[in-house]
Amino acid sequence: MVGRIGAGLLAGLVAGVALGLVARVFMRVVAVASATPTGFSVAGTLAICVAFVLAVLPGATVAACVRNRSRWVLPVLGALLLGAGALPELAQDLSGLSLFTTVRQVTAVAATTGVFVAIVLLPLATVRLVDRALRRAAPTACAS
Structure with missing residues (x-):
């Protein structure tokens, strides 16, 4: 049981950090394209990665224990929680986009789509990583 939970925690950590970094890059592209005065700080990047990890860690643990x-x-x-949190922030970045060139508009919309694709891929990546880590485990619950 401890091995399964550990595999779930590790899968959640890896998926959360990896897709959190991908989302952070796309968020920065949105900010640059929409001329939002922001910085690319290490603390901001760390906060986004922590949010992604915390959002997926309980699910990763359950996915490791249940088949x-x-x-x-x-x-x-x-x-869904991450998407709900990202939506208002990205909507604010895109609010004045009509004042910019078509290239900036397309770039910002594509990068916004990239953020949400990273969020959508988070559960898929997490469960796939759990499956890969536990490829030899029997399909039973942790309680057994």
Whole structure:
């Protein structure tokens, strides 16, 4: 059981950090394209990665312990939570976009889409990493 939980925690950490960094790069592209006066700080990047990890960690642990379809519930809820938090922030960055050139508009919209694609991929990557880490484990719950 400890091995499964450890694998789930590791999968959540890896998926959260990796996709958090991807989302951070896209967020920076949105900020540059929309001429938002922001900086690319290490603290901001760390906060985004921590948010991604915290959103997916409970789901990753459950996914490591359960083999049925219910293991997708918590990772998907974590991704929905991240999306709900990102939506107002990105909408604010895109609010004055009509004043800019078409290239900047397309770049900002594409980068915004990239942020949400990273969020959508988070549960998929997490459960896949758990499956890969536990490829030899029997499909039973941790309680057994």
